[in-house]
Amino acid sequence: MKKVITYGTFDLLHVGHINILRRAKELGDYLIVGISTDEFNKIKRKEAHYSFEHRKFILEAIRYVDKVIPEYAWEQKVTDIKTYGVDTFVMGDDWKGKFDDLKKHCDVIYLPRTEGISTSLIKENIKKQ
Ligand code: C2G
Secondary structure, eight states, X not given: OOEEEEEEOOOSOOXXXXXXXXXXXXXXXXXXXXXXXXXXXXXTTOOOSSXXXXXXXXXXXXXXXXXXXXXXXGGGHHHHHHHHTOSEEEEEGGGTTTTGGGGGTSEEEEXXXXXXXXXXXXXXXXXXX
């Protein structure tokens, strides 16, 4: 069974998130998603609208997602890859090159982001209304 992993905050879930989860799943048979905890979001300087519990609950309802684990630190990726026997690590290409060190442990694939949508854009548009 080919295992794929990806990480993110996945706040205010939108088509950009669904696209990358769908395409990540297409690269294997089993998709693990490391979802950022509220504490890790602080480290990432990100303020999520939904709590970790809600973002996790929502992700677990997505057909492409087989397992959701907490992402609490930048450095946990190698451990996760080993723990879960991951073959492929996937991120949107806004992260291109940033995780190439993982190539020692698994395939690393950066997929094109979905243009014109982001959680921050959604928040801005709602404020304007
Ligand atoms: N994404 C995308 N297209 C968009 C928006 C997001 O493909 N329009 C992708 C991002 O590239 C990322 C994933 O969706 O791969 C999750 O995005 P975020 O929730 O913004 O995650 P991020 O803050 O980038 O956290 O250790 C990695 C970090 O946790 C990634």
